[in-house]
Amino acid sequence: MLCCATMTAQAAPELPLCETDPLFDNLRLQGADALWATEQETPRRWFVLAGLVNVYPGLKREQMIKSILDPTVRLIAPGYRGTKTFTDMRDDRLLWTPQVAIGRVLSPHFALSVHGGYSEGAVRTQRRDPSLLLGLPFFSNIRIRRYATYIGLDLDYYPIGMVEQKTYQNWGERLRGTRPTLGARYTWTRAGFDARIRLGPWPFRNLINMRLEDAWTLPNITLVAGADLPLNQRSALIMNVGYSFFWKEKDDFAGPAFTLAWRYMF
16 A cells, blocks of 8 residues: 555656746745736726816806896996806806716726716806996996706726726827727706896995896716726726707706816726
């Protein structure tokens, strides 16, 4: 029995490992190096995204206020230079909405995520102009506020695949690693609007005191096209342009949008 055991051990000699064997590098790495190599081989699926959306809605309601109010005030105070509205901010490319998202990569060509955000702001016109009423000063104090809370579902499509999760040595490699994207966003928005209008000649500066307000719950679909620029193994710069389609209040909310965001894989 002892002889048989000895012969069996000798019949299976241990083969040397060649340095060209693909297992050689993994066996040679130890400690943190081995952990890093393992992480390199496992693409991350989950991600978070933080960014800003530059929007260009129609804002027809504010244009109606401006078209009615401005000519009326100028009849009394010819020097009145007009009511400031969010339309002016839109035209100056100053309407930026914050957005955050969390999602998961479904395949090299598809990713699904949930996004949400909140925005609020106000514009104010406060002036004192000479009037035609015996030269008495005419006061105008107009404040317009808008706010919106939104949440939605995003589906992104990568025609030639997502950006690779690898180390990039320079900006040339990053630019070559850029990948085009297409996407659709279905969003529910709770939006509100209110305006406070106070007008009058001295000493009755609040002779006209009006308040307008409204609120809506609106679904919409946004279609986008853009590109993902890799920054490093875990993060990328997201850029896209699109158009938001609304079924209700489309004259006030529908319009193009530009998104700039940062995505981090984990």
